[in-house]
Amino acid sequence: MVPDLSKISGLGDFEEKPEKTHAIYLKGEKAFLVVNKNTIEIRCDKELSKTLQEEYESVMESRYFGRGGIEIVLANQLSPQELEDLIRLSYNLS
Numbered sequence: 001m002v003p004d005l006s007k008i009s010g011l012g013d014f015e016e017k018p019e020k021t022h023a024i025y026l027k028g029e030k031a032f033l034v035v036n037k038n039t040i041e042i043r044c045d046k047e048l049s050k051t052l053q054e055e056y057e058s059v060m061e062s063r064y065f066g067r068g069g070i071e072i073v074l075a076n077q078l079s080p081q082e083l084e085d086l087i088r089l090s091y092n093l094s
Helices: 046-055 080-093
Strands: 015-018 023-027 030-035 039-043 059-062 066-073
Antiparallel strands (some): 030 039
16 A cells, blocks of 8 residues: 555655556656556665565566666555655655
8 A cells, every 4th residue: 555645754845647547746847656556666776776676576676767766566565664765765866
């Protein structure tokens, strides 16, 4: 389940851009989160991406951000707190 963004501390202003099959969350002109039906995609650095992909089966390279992000299957491998931390990091990288 995707965390409620309004309850994540450290996020400033953002805009939700609903699409037909997903929603894109923008900080200014830059996307920091893509929410699909069963996955979320976030920005992160390449080292963190590699580490998370090695540690969790549900983490893969992002289709939206490419090597600059990860896609996470929402299979409860990552805790809600870990997801919030990753979303906050992505917001700050945008």
